[in-house]
Amino acid sequence: MRQLNKFTFNICPTVSIHNQINLLSNEDIKYTFNDFQKNKQIISCVDNFSEIERDECHIYFCPYESKEYHKITNNFPGGIFIHVHEIALFDEQPFEHKSFFQISQSFRFMKKLTLINDKRSRKLHDNNEHLSIIKYPHLSQLDLSEAQDDYIEQFLVDTKTCLPNSFYLCCRLSSTEKSDTTLCKKYNMNKLFKSAFVMFNCIFQGLSLFDRRFNQLRVLHVNSSWIRYSSRLTINNTENLPNLKCFSLYCDTDTVVYDELIVPLLHRMLDLEKLHLYLIIGYKNTFIDGNNLKRNIINHMPPLNIFTFNIRTTVHLHNLN
Incomplete structure (x- = not known):
């Protein structure tokens, strides 16, 4: 998508605890966006739910619309x-x-x-x-x-x-x-x-x-x-x-x-x-x-x-x- 000039997203992937291999931390995920749409704020939030045995990562683009x-x-x-x-x-x-x-x-x-x-x-x-x-x-x-x-x-x-x-x-x-x-x-x-x-x-x-x-x-x-x-x-x-x-x-x-x-x-x-x-x-x-x-x-x-x-x-x- 060479002509892409705007990309907004709101994504929340879920991973079962039993299927984890190398799960990234919150800081690791933020680091992957360092060169992604400079001067734009991208938020990452990782949550661990041990009772339901899964982890979730919510990433979204700001401003949140x-x-x-x-x-x-x-x-x-x-x-x-x-x-x-x-x-x-x-x-x-x-x-x-x-x-x-x-x-x-x-x-x-x-x-x-x-x-x-x-x-x-x-x-x-x-x-x-x-x-x-x-x-x-x-x-x-x-x-x-x-x-x-x-x-x-x-x-x-x-x-x-x-x-x-x-x-x-x-x-x-x-x-x-x-x-x-x-x-x-x-x-x-x-x-x-x-x-x-x-x-x-x-x-x-x-x-x-x-x-x-x-x-x-x-x-x-x-x-x-x-x-x-x-x-x-x-x-x-x-x-x-x-x-x-x-x-x-x-x-x-x-x-x-x-x-x-x-x-x-x-x-x-x-x-x-x-x-x-x-x-x-x-x-x-x-x-x-x-x-x-x-x-x-x-x-x-x-x-x-x-x-x-x-x-x-x-x-x-x-x-x-």
Whole structure:
């Protein structure tokens, strides 16, 4: 390519640890670009992932023009990325406050942040009075669905983290039933976001989690592993959800508390306009049919204009009249 006068790239090769022969270090890779497009900055970042048994090398040309930057690790070299709106963090080591601060400074115009990390943050509960405030002024989507619960607390509770008043949250609460109460009390849902996608990989106490902290929510999508009753959680849960316009509930395991938990929860959504249900219901003596849905759901939601559902009812033969 003798006529080539401009060459930009963003390459991330992966090498299995078992296939390594002479793997270059980060400095070795940088040296190979010494005579490559002089006066241009080329960045190299080598990461070793021992748990998944592979090494990765990310090389790219500056200025970085892509709108996305994925697989940011604790080894991130820094820089200013004015064009990047979407980033994803991944590492086998926990991310601490220092890393988040550096990332917030490098990607000041980020709109979506995804965090993939199952390691507890070591310094999360340390005294943080001396730490700088991390600001995400343009953030509109925060995906913590593959992050350890500590990071949910770090983003939603930590006084050293400043988030917009309205954004889309996707998270997974994998804590025990007992600590769900603590989690719900800590997170000031009312102040932090107006739309959310929440996955509960724990026992989902259907009514208890929807207290006044959810009053400002307009859109809520819930994916639950189980829906069943528990007497442990005593959060006040009788108030209506006046601002909720769109709600979906997905659970692919049997529940026998349709009348006790699900229907009362839906009755609190008086102004709902869009509803989707995916449920497997163990019912007492009859199938869920159109009359049941009209009587228990549709008649209680005058503004409802979209209602989609996928409901399977199972009835024990001994309970049939």
